[in-house]
Amino acid sequence: MRDPVLVPRLRPFASTVFAEMTALATRTGSVNLGQGFPDTDGPAGMLDAARQAIADGVNQYPPGPGRPELREAVAAHRQRYGTSFDPESEVLVTAGATEAITAALLGLTDADDEVILLAPYYDSYAAAVAMAGARRVVVSLAQSDGTFRLDLDAIRAAITPRTRAVVLNSPHNPTGTVFGRDELAGLAQLCVEHDLIAITDEVYEHLVFDAPSGREHIPLGTFPGMAERTVTISSAGKTFSCTGWKIGWACGTPEIVAAVRAAKQFLTFVSGGPFQVAVAHALNNELPWVERNRQALQRKRDRLSEGLADAGFGVLESSGTYFVCADVRPLGITDATELAWQLPERIGVAAVPVGSFTEGPEFDHLLRFAFCKQDDVLDEAIKRLRSL
Numbered sequence: 234m235r236d237p238v239l240v241p242r243l244r245p246f247a248s249t250v251f252a253e254m255t256a257l258a259t260r261t262g263s264v265n266l267g268q269g270f271p272d273t274d275g276p277a278g279m280l281d282a283a284r285q286a287i288a289d290g291v292n293q294y295p296p297g298p299g300r301p302e303l304r305e306a307v308a309a310h311r312q313r314y315g316t317s318f319d320p321e322s323e324v325l326v327t328a329g330a331t332e333a334i335t336a337a338l339l340g341l342t343d344a345d346d347e348v349i350l351l352a353p354y355y356d357s358y359a360a361a362v363a364m365a366g367a368r369r370v371v372v373s374l375a376q377s378d379g380t381f382r383l384d385l386d387a388i389r390a391a392i393t394p395r396t397r398a399v400v401l402n403s404p405h406n407p408t409g410t411v412f413g414r415d416e417l418a419g420l421a422q423l424c425v426e427h428d429l430i431a432i433t434d435e436v437y438e439h440l441v442f443d444a445p446s447g448r449e450h451i452p453l454g455t456f457p458g459m460a461e462r463t464v465t466i467s468s469a470g471k472t473f474s475c476t477g478w479k480i481g482w483a484c485g486t487p488e489i490v491a492a493v494r495a496a497k498q499f500l501t502f503v504s505g506g507p508f509q510v511a512v513a514h515a516l517n518n519e520l521p522w523v524e525r526n527r528q529a530l531q532r533k534r535d536r537l538s539e540g541l542a543d544a545g546f547g548v549l550e551s552s553g554t555y556f557v558c559a560d561v562r563p564l565g566i567t568d569a570t571e572l573a574w575q576l577p578e579r580i581g582v583a584a585v586p587v588g589s590f591t592e593g594p595e596f597d598h599l600l601r602f603a604f605c606k607q608d609d610v611l612d613e614a615i616k617r618l619r620s621l
């Protein structure tokens with residue numbers, strides 16, 4: 234047997250920081266604010282709908298594009314942004330957003346095409362670009378005063394004749410940034426000008442905080458010229474607190490959706506039949522629950538942000554997602570990555586180093602903490618962090 238057996242293009246992706254950190258947290262009995270998953274269940278009506286679907290015998294392969302009631306519910310839901318998708322030809326149900334992103338890259342980018350990723354970026358993007366045989370081109374977000382923006386000049390400078398696609402995640406994991414209208418309009422313009430495909434990861438679309446400040450989720454696909462070049466991706470995991478169900482979707486023109494489906498059908502073919510029924514129910518009926526959950530998460534963000542500040546961290550602004558980032562330098566520490574791997578043993582708290590969301594050193598002073606946890610769990614973590 235060759236050694237190592239893992240092919241070179243996947244060697245950088247042998248394990249994920251989330252899985253490793255959760256394993257370390259479990260081994261050390263730590264409070265796990267690393268991997269982003271809630272520790273409470275989603276809406277009871279949705280859970281009942283899944284149980285009922287199983288009892289009703291919805292247990293065989295769903296149709297390739299997804300169950301019709303879910304495609305219809307997704308299309309109806311997207312109308313909140315003023316976009317119309319035909320449930321028949323413009324919506325594809327996937328095994329979570331992860332599969333949708335991977336299938337989009339496999340179906341829409343070719344060997345040696347360049348794909349722009351905006352760092353820090355969710356880990357699966359780079360792995361999926363590698364699987365597609367494409368080349369990732371990494372452009373960092375611009376940082377100033379603890380906030381992040383799209384660096385449109387740097388993105389423009391990174392575009393070459395080989396650039397095929399850009400992946401945008403907003404609300405943004407790990408920074409909690411919700412990108413604003415002007416910067417999104419600028420990115421849309423670059424996509425149109427250079428004939429790029431946009432792959433948008435909108436899994437935190439409902440988790441935007443501080444609405445009175447005017448912050449809102451604006452899908453990139455809604456800007457002029459973008460409908461025909463955008464794969465709009467989201468999933469149920471974060472919106473309905475069911476990250477283990479892995480029901481996601483991709484929306485776009487019939488041509489784009491057909492390209493994504495061509496790859497998707499040979500990844501999983503289909504998945505999650507009874508959960509598709511339940512998520513359709515949730516999209517149609519549980520948005521009031523989603524709003525209450527959003528408000529609760531905003532309070533949790535405040536609770537953890539204050540606790541981190543009391544513990545001596547430099548806390549960055551989080552306007553959405555499950556996450557808040559904290560600068561370790563005020564604690565007299567420079568390397569947050571090293572700290573992240575020590576914290577579980579030292580004080581029994583797990584967080585994720587932002588450095589693991591990119592290859593460069595520019596985020597090495599930041600830790601990402603997940604606040605999608607019960608208040609007593611957050612309080613225990615804060616108590617332990619104060620001992621640092």
Ligand code: PMP
Nearest residue numbers: 329330331355406434468470481
């Ligand atoms: N994108 C981002 C930014 C995420 O944080 C996650 C993790 N939930 C995913 C995609 C994956 O979503 P799913 O579980 O629906 O595959």
Ligand code: GLN
Nearest residue numbers: 249251252267268269406
């Ligand atoms: N999206 C979650 C996070 O960012 C983790 C998902 C995973 O473990 N792959 O923490």
